[in-house]
Amino acid sequence: MAVAQQVGTVKKNYLQALNEALREEMARNEDLLLLGEDIGILGGAFGVTEGLQEEFGGHRVYDMPISEAAIVGVAVGAALNGKTVMAEMQFIDFISCGFDQIVNMMATYHYRTAGEVNIPVVVRGPAGGYGGGALYHSQMNEAWFCHSPGLKVVCPSTPYDAKGLMKAALRDGNPVIFYEIKELYRLNSIAEELPEEDYTVPLGKAAIRRSGKDLTFVTYGNNVYHCLEAAEVLFKEHGIDAEVIDIRSLVPLDEETIYTSLGKTNRVVVVNEAPMTCGFAGEIVARITNNAFDLLDAPPLRVTRLDTPVPWAKPLESFVLPGVDKIVAAGLRVARF
Amino acid sequence: MPTSSAQTSEKPKSSANGVAKRPSELLTKEQCLELFQHLYLARYFDVRLIKEKKRGRLRGTLYSSHNQEAVIVGSIYGLQPNDWISPIHRDMPMFFLKDARNGLRNPNRMGMTIEEICAQVWCKAGSPGRARDNWSHIGSQSKHIIHSTSMLAGTIPAAAGVALADKINGVNNVVLTFNGEGSTAQGVFHEAINFAAVRKLPVVTVVENNMWAYGTPVELECPTEDVADRAKGYGIPGFVANGQDVFDVYDKVMEAVEWARAGNGPSIVECKTFRAYGHGDHDDDRAAKYRDPKEVAQGRANDPIAVCRKRLIDLGYLTGDAATQYVAENKGAGEVTNEDFPPEVVEYMNEGIEFAMNSPLPEAEEGGMWVFKE
Numbered sequence: 001m002a003v004a005q006q007v008g009t010v011k012k013n014y015l016q017a018l019n020e021a022l023r024e025e026m027a028r029n030e031d032l033l034l035l036g037e038d039i040g041i042l043g044g045a046f047g048v049t050e051g052l053q054e055e056f057g058g059h060r061v062y063d064m065p066i067s068e069a070a071i072v073g074v075a076v077g078a079a080l081n082g083k084t085v086m087a088e089m090q091f092i093d094f095i096s097c098g099f100d101q102i103v104n105m106m107a108t109y110h111y112r113t114a115g116e117v118n119i120p121v122v123v124r125g126p127a128g129g130y131g132g133g134a135l136y137h138s139q140m141n142e143a144w145f146c147h148s149p150g151l152k153v154v155c156p157s158t159p160y161d162a163k164g165l166m167k168a169a170l171r172d173g174n175p176v177i178f179y180e181i182k183e184l185y186r187l188n189s190i191a192e193e194l195p196e197e198d199y200t201v202p203l204g205k206a207a208i209r210r211s212g213k214d215l216t217f218v219t220y221g222n223n224v225y226h227c228l229e230a231a232e233v234l235f236k237e238h239g240i241d242a243e244v245i246d247i248r249s250l251v252p253l254d255e256e257t258i259y260t261s262l263g264k265t266n267r268v269v270v271v272n273e274a275p276m277t278c279g280f281a282g283e284i285v286a287r288i289t290n291n292a293f294d295l296l297d298a299p300p301l302r303v304t305r306l307d308t309p310v311p312w313a314k315p316l317e318s319f320v321l322p323g324v325d326k327i328v329a330a331g332l333r334v335a336r337f
Numbered sequence: 338m339p340t341s342s343a344q345t346s347e348k349p350k351s352s353a354n355g356v357a358k359r360p361s362e363l364l365t366k367e368q369c370l371e372l373f374q375h376l377y378l379a380r381y382f383d384v385r386l387i388k389e390k391k392r393g394r395l396r397g398t399l400y401s402s403h404n405q406e407a408v409i410v411g412s413i414y415g416l417q418p419n420d421w422i423s424p425i426h427r428d429m430p431m432f433f434l435k436d437a438r439n440g441l442r443n444p445n446r447m448g449m450t451i452e453e454i455c456a457q458v459w460c461k462a463g464s465p466g467r468a469r470d471n472w473s474h475i476g477s478q479s480k481h482i483i484h485s486t487s488m489l490a491g492t493i494p495a496a497a498g499v500a501l502a503d504k505i506n507g508v509n510n511v512v513l514t515f516n517g518e519g520s521t522a523q524g525v526f527h528e529a530i531n532f533a534a535v536r537k538l539p540v541v542t543v544v545e546n547n548m549w550a551y552g553t554p555v556e557l558e559c560p561t562e563d564v565a566d567r568a569k570g571y572g573i574p575g576f577v578a579n580g581q582d583v584f585d586v587y588d589k590v591m592e593a594v595e596w597a598r599a600g601n602g603p604s605i606v607e608c609k610t611f612r613a614y615g616h617g618d619h620d621d622d623r624a625a626k627y628r629d630p631k632e633v634a635q636g637r638a639n640d641p642i643a644v645c646r647k648r649l650i651d652l653g654y655l656t657g658d659a660a661t662q663y664v665a666e667n668k669g670a671g672e673v674t675n676e677d678f679p680p681e682v683v684e685y686m687n688e689g690i691e692f693a694m695n696s697p698l699p700e701a702e703e704g705g706m707w708v709f710k711e
Contacts, residue, residue, distance in 0.1 A: 033501075033505075065532055067531065070525065070528035073498065073528075073529060074498035074532060077495035077497060077498020077499040077500070077502070078499070078502040080495060081502035081503060082502055083498075100491065100525070101525070105486055105488070108470075110708070112466055112484065113469075114469055115706075117484070150709065173710045
């Protein structure tokens with residue numbers, strides 16, 4: 001499996017980084033449990049939990065029935081009784097089957113008990129399109145959970161962040177919905193060396209992936225790479241120098257980094273692969289217009305998935321999802337406004 | 338009322354086999370009288386709140402537990418202090434009756450105080466949840482009471498999670514969840530009990546079958562003769578108790594609890610009872626129309642206080658004047674008076690209400706607090 005380290009290199013891919021994060025946290029916190037479908041004997045459909053049941057035992061790593069509501073609810077109960085829990089959704093699309101337990105039971109527990117009860121649960125799973133997964137293996141449904149107070153929502157785009165954010169999420173003490181970009185799991189081009197020592201990436205802190213002075217791309221997940229590619233096209237072909245901000249955390253959102261960038265560029269395009277209507281890209285645009293309107297020299301634009309499901313065939317999928325061409329076009333529009 | 342045990346594939350040793358005594362037969366006279374007092378406490382809590390609500394002093398919807406007190410009292414009486422419960426909307430007296438055997442006024446017992454519960458009902462800051470969610474949506478992590486939401490059967494997965502954590506830690510607590518017969522149709526009911534059965538977790542699902550899920554009769558909610566028959570699908574025991582008889586409830590639940598504590602896994606205990614009023618107090622008038630008055634009269638014919646009184650008289654535990662005083666049974670909330678209850682029961686509730694009335698409302702800004710742990 002791809003989790004095994006390649007000979008002759010210390011670079012780790014996104015999947016290995018997640019596996020390391022879970023292994024190290026399991027060793028660090030003996031009250032950490034892992035729950036999910038096929039995560040124990042098999043090591044997970046993608047291998048994120050590979051080797052963990054062998055190493056830590058069946059009393060720490062549980063193969064669950066196909067019951068997402070029970071997976072989340074059991075995690076909540078175990079958390080109520082002193083445990084920290086990672087609950088895997090085999091695909092993040094399946095999280096809808098556990099929706100009530102997430103938004104009504106888990107998200108609100110701290111609130112409705114006036115802070116008596118903390119629920120340290122990370123619900124994580126592979127997400128996103130571009131891989132031909134079709135309607136039910138391609139979703140980015142993060143807006144549902146950003147819209148449910150009490151949940152933190154994160155989405156790393158690099159191996160370093162995947163490991164650091166996972167560790168931070170497992171130590172946060174709040175319920176966290178953790179979006180892993182499955183198309184990045186085994187992408188060798190982004191594999192990187194990871195620090196030997198323990199580290200975390202704080203929730204609520206954005207990263208600047210490319211510095212620029214003419215416009216700002218605000219994005220996360222797989223579209224970080226599309227925006228970086230679009231920035232190169234804009235620079236080489238049009239002399240436009242774009243900054244790329246990877247927000248990494250949606251809730252909480254690092255607005256300061258966005259506004260600081262806008263202070264320099266005065267133009268912004270927000271890119272994500274969820275449907276446009278009521279999506280998180282719209283939320284970012286709304287905050288910018290509310291809080292940083294004076295900084296804008298052009299209307300903020302969104303590049304998102306069309307308001308459609310994600311279809312299967314390649315031309316259909318490419319048609320509805322954001323791509324480099326669409327991002328370049330939006331960049332030109334705001335730059336030339 | 339059927340009281341037979343609908344046991345399935347894995348049968349606990351029957352307690353009705355003529356050899357072993359039923360758990361209730363091992364109760365002392367004092368314990369039997371305490372059960373009787375708990376029925377009074379539960380009934381008085383309910384009728385008093387109905388009156389307070391009619392006076393316009395309470396906010397939200399009251400889900401009366403009238404006529405269902407034997408389930409509330411009998412199911413938790415035999416629990417160990419550290420066992421967990423997850424009461425639902427019609428179970429409010431359970432919050433202050435949990436671990437009441439260690440003394441209603443014992444501050445260290447694993448139950449909540451009447452002051453906390455009344456402050457909750459009165460929407461005051463003295464509520465354990467500072468009146469953030471309504472009525473029965475409270476609990477206590479430290480007292481081992483799981484907080485419910487309005488999504489019924491939604492606490493069964495949490496109960497399984499609590500039990501899983503205890504099992505990992507080598508702690509032998511049992512978790513009792515409470516559900517109406519209607520919520521046994523929820524998908525999460527299946528998911529959670531299925532998981533608990535697979536892992537043999539000590540989760541006892543008590544089903545309070547009061548024959549009506551809001552405005553829908555049980556036969557339109559559940560296709561089996563007994564709701565407890567659902568246990569067959571999980572290979573776990575299903576018990577049926579006469580929910581009007583506190584001793585029968587106690588017997589069946591204790592059998593399930595000991596089965597669970599011995600490591601045999603979950604079970605379902607159906608308690609057949611009858612909802613006296615509407616689904617909530619907003620529904621009382623309509624319930625009088627959608628339910629046949631004969632059915633209602635029949636359903637309320639076996640008042641749990643009367644059933645218990647008869648048993649105590651038969652046992653010789655209630656004699657002379659004591660056998661005929663404080664006749665709270667077979668009276669509606671509008672008919673019964675304080676004189677129908679033992680004075681210490683009225684006093685206990687009065688103390689709770691006094692605390693609630695004197696407790697301040699929560700500060701407005703609290704509405705924005707505790708979304709996240711800082």
